[in-house]
Amino acid sequence: MSSPIQQAQSAPATSAPALAPERPVVWPRRTVRTLANGLQVVLAESRAFPKITAQLYFRGGNAAVALKNPGLAEMTSAVVRTGTTSRTSRQIEEDLRRIGAGLGAHAGADSSSISAAGLAEFSGELLELIADLARNATFPQEEFEREQRQRYEELKIERTTPGFLAGERLRRVLFGPHPYAIVAPTLEQVEAYTRDQLVEFYKRYYVPTDSLLIVVGDFSAAAMMEQVEKIFGGWSAPKPEGQKSTEPPRASGRRVYLVDRPGTVQTQVLAGNVAVTRRDPDWFRAVLANSIYGGAFHSRLVMNIREQKGYTYSPRSSLNALREYGYFSVSAAVRNEVAAATLTEIFYEMDRMRSLPVSADELESARNYLTGVFSLGVATQDGLVGQLSIVYLDRLPEDYLESYRQRISALSAEDVLAAARRHFDSANAQIVMVGDRAQIGEQAALFGAVTAYDAQGKEIR
Amino acid sequence: MTKLSKHLHIPVEHTTLSNGLRVVASPDRSAPFVTVGVYYQIGFRLEPRGRSGFAHLFEHMMFQGSENAGKMEHIRLINSSGGLLNGTTNYDLTNYFEAVPSNALERVLWLEADRMRALKVDDENLRNQRDVVKEEVRVNVMNQPYGGFPWLDLPPVAFRNWPNAHNFYGDFADLDAATLGDVRHFFRTYYAPNNAVLVMLGDLDPAEAFKLAKRHFEKIPAAPPPPRADTSEPPQESERHGEVSETLGPLPAIAIGYTMPSRESPDWYAAGIVERVMHGGRAGRVFRKLVLEEQIAVDADGSADLLDTNGPTQMVSRIFHKPEFTSEGAVAIYDEIIDEMQRKGIPSDELEPVKVKFRSDFYSMLEGGMGSYMPRFGLMHYLACFTLFDGDPDRVNTVLDGFLNVTPGQAQAFAQKYLVPKNRAVLFRRPPAQRTPGAPLVGGAR
Known part of the structure; x- marks a missing residue:
């Protein structure tokens, strides 16, 4: 045993103080409503900072297309932010900055999402921008090609990253014929993406039915629900068909x-x-x-x-x-x-x-x-x-x-x-x-x- | 001056104990948790020569046990109270922090006081953590594409004074040379209450929290003020260049660093805004030009650690470009961005939105700042930095005004004065084999 490196002599309490009585956790109250178009809306007030955070989820992600077009959902989400019927790519980015917001569009295995966080004072514009991307994305050809090339180069980097390579291989091994087996495309698969495939994915999965909008922030829930109704209520599209699933293999032995x-x-x-x-x-x-x-x-x-x-x-x-x-x-x-x-x-x-x-x-x-x-x-x-x-x-x-x-x-x-x-x-x-x-x-x-x-x-x- | 940051007011109370420990409290009773940080004014810039990486290795040792809480006890006591903890080593400070349910506040203070008063470590702990740190360096630097880029690559190119220019993670030989004697000496020199600040925020009553702080910390004796390393840089006469080889990643990368004005000087505020004109994602001029318009780069962004450093620091642009372009060519395009800003300035219809985003990002940092898992990390961090470096934690409520009041004229003047070759360093990180120039891989040529 070593002796402690003392700053000098003093007489401290020698054992950890007991915990004080617990204060109850107050869970944020939620307002939940499903709009007539099938979009489920979940609102929660969180008023410590004058901010708002919103995320719109669609129940179609990379797994929905993994067996045909690995990574297509992720590619679609990358291009979704690059143009709508009323905004160019540059306008979208400038509009975001003007309202102090950051935007993310991503796809996981089971869902695709568009999220934005910014100042509460601009909550209407922020939600309108999300709705615009969800409904009116135009997938400009040149933006698609640029993003495709970027994805290609990013993927080359991912394939030199140990954590990525390990995760990719484990998913293959564990899930076999199930789409969860595939977490990323090959370089050749990225090269083979076409704009039409993205548009098709977008039309099929970026729909209000069965989708989910979560908004958290410095607002009153009643007023926010009204705003959401106004912005997202008029949107309609057919519900995507369900997927048939395959079972993952049962492993036997290491x-x-x-x-x-x-x-x-x-x-x-x-x-x-x-x-x-x-x-x-x-x-x-x-x-x-x-x-x-x-x-x-x-x-x-x-x-x-x-x-x-x-x-x-x-x-x-x-x-x-x-x-x-x-x-x-x-x-x-x-x-x-x-x-x-x-x-x-x-x-x-x-x-x-x-x-x-x-x-x-x-x-x-x-x-x-x-x-x-x-x-x-x-x-x-x-x-x-x-x-x-x-x-x-x-x-x-x-x-x-x-x-x-x-x-x-x-x-x-x-x-x-x-x-x-x-x-x-x-x-x-x-x-x-x-x-x-x-x-x-x-x-x-x-x-x-x-x-x-x-x-x-x-x-x- | 307009008061633009009236939207948010953070309550801040502070006091100094008789041993010199500065204590800051900021109540917010909306949820039953507290965030606590102990910040020491010692970072990797100030570590002893011949002991590169020591400040960080020492940070690991602070989790190895103290007189009344043995090895793993700190971690176990925090985790089993329902909380999280960590520590980080920075340029000019090292911090230790916890987020816990508020009923564990006193327990956290007791633990932090115990290790400030009497760290208890032995050779076995030191050997163990030296091994752990080496694996940390391997996983984050040596076995990662672009590991250490550019935070470890750029300082040796940009700076001439060892405290600013050495390997902050540590050469393995220096890590091996560290002894328990070094640990003791470092602890006695820098880990005294008068070289630290304690920040407590969240579900607490400031008067009560000060009483607890006094109970647990006030008997820890002060030490002679530690020596301050001279971090000044000799005047730079010309642009500096360096090259590092990238062994794993396929793309050439570039880091361009400009040395920033000193903390809280008038130009410092302009720096903060101009940096966000340059960077800040896809609307930033660097991304727009290099990725969207010229399509030379795959990614381009940057940052400057202005608020939490207290010595020479750089605004750094990071560019990953396509292999068919040369790094020199990419820099030439980058220079067009700088040149235009110097000649034409930044129009207010660009500057004003940047300020809105600046304010928004500042609030986000206060709310989280380290991912969502450590609530109010940023508020704690800034309160500590404003206390350590400026002697005034309430700067958290006023610092925004300085940035939001920057005029187009000040921004242009800053660009002309600071974004110049003799104030910058350029680093190329090159993969061994680059593809033949001019051969596109995908896109139009298919």
Whole structure:
């Protein structure tokens, strides 16, 4: 033991002060209405700053077209902001700046969205701009070509990024024939996009029916609802057809997928298995188990491979919920010599979660952590929009926010054990390693049959 | 002067304890959480020579335990109170911060006071965190495309004085050379209450919060004021150039840095506005010209750390361009933007919208500023910076006026005086193999 480096003598309190009585969390009141055109509108007042944050979601994302045109939803969202029937690309950007707003248009696996945040005093103009992009985008050919080339170059950069390569490979492995398997296009697929494909996607999915508008900010909900009605009420379009889904494969036994990047100084490790969605009755149990395993700074995995062994800076496990399926994953970027040792510890901690109940202290800590952090997460407009989008996009129970804390607090060590056994599928985990095959190939082979790929996703021998 | 920032008033109260610790409180009782930060006026600029990266390594050591809260206890106590914590090392400051439900306020203060009073670390902790920091450097710099671009690349080109010009993340040899003796010395020199500010905001009563601060911090003795490194730069005579090779990413990248006027000088406000005319996304002149109009670049943006630095700092433009163009050619087009601004100034129908966006971005920073997970990080950060560097946390309520009152004349004068070759550094980050010039990959030529 070392002696403390004292600033000098003084007599401090030697143990942590007890927590004061908790102040109740007041959940933001929501106003929810579905307009005649099928657009669901969710409003929440958040008045600490004179700002407004709005996000319009469509229930069609990259997965809807992944088997035919990977990444087409993302490409569509990139071009959506470059022109409408009444505004040029430059006007859109200047209008945004004039009202102090920033705009984002993106597509994930399950949805596409247009979001904007700016000053509350310009809320009408901000919503009108979102509506204009959603209804009247013109996809100018030259803007499309420029954005296409940009996407091409961005993709080249992504394919040199270890985290991207690992995530891409794991999704392929876990989801097989399901569209969730494909997170990004190839360079050739980007080159093959046409403007017409974007327009078709836009016409089909950028419609009010079944879509969701969330507005959070410094406004009164009643007046805002009126404004929203006025701006979005007259919009109508047919509802897109539903998709038929394929089941992801059932993994049997560990396998290793090595993405070879000669000469790199670090190995990105990522392992995982198909798990649950937020609608699954097991969701909260799995969330708590994940938090104890590797989902928080004080978790077992961080203690082990960072704070005791110094293998890595940023170990992390997470439960990733997509709309139809979810998956559990654990990642760490480690020096090459300890790639196998890291996997050994990853599985050791997983198996420990599956073998023994967590201690009462650990359970209590993790429950407090999750419930506290959940309340912090809705304390910014951005965070609140994010939480609300989870509730309404996934069609979770209306009291999801309000009941989250109670549901987590009611869980026991047995719940955690059961969730770990069911959802941390250590024996059948699929393992991705991104690194220099010459340095880590032998270590990889310790964990199962190895298939190797290059950074473009081509299998190599 | 017009008072344009009347829209938002942040309540600010502050006091100084007898040991010199400055304490700032800002109540907002709308939600039951508090954000707490302890800021020390020591950043990587001031770390000792031969110990590059030490300020950051030391920041890691502050999580390794103190007299009454051993290794991992800080983290466990904050997390199990329902809160988040982190720390960052900057040019002129190092901060440690927590966001927690408000019933944990005193616990947070106790923990922060314990490590300010008596850090307790050993050789094993030091070895462990040295390994962790090396992996941090590998994951963020050595194994990332454009890792460290341009925050690690540009200073050695732009500056001549070691405090401004060295490797802030640290050479591995210097990290290896760090000893527990260095840790002790650094702690005693810089981590005294009179070199720090404590910020508490959110669901609290300022009088009550000051009482708690006094209870936990006031007995920590002051230390002699730490030496201030001389961060002044010798006058620059001509444009500076540097080149770094990019080993992973496929595109050539360029960083162009102009050294900014000193903090709170009249030109400093003009700098803040002109920087947003240049950058700030797709409406910015740099993006418009290089990405949209000339289509040389794939991405182009930039920034300047004006509010949270207190020494030589640069406005930096970052450009990633298509491989069929030369970096020199891209800079020539960039220079047209500068030239036009110097000759014609910035019309008020461009300047006024930039100011609206500036105000909006300032509020967003106050509200979040570190992603949505750490509410009010920006408010805490600015309150601390205005206290440490300007001695007045209430600047958070007035600083906007200085920026919003910049006139077209001042903006043009700034551009003419500061955006000149002998005030800038240009850095090329080049991939080893660039494609043949003139061969488009997609687009019109297909």
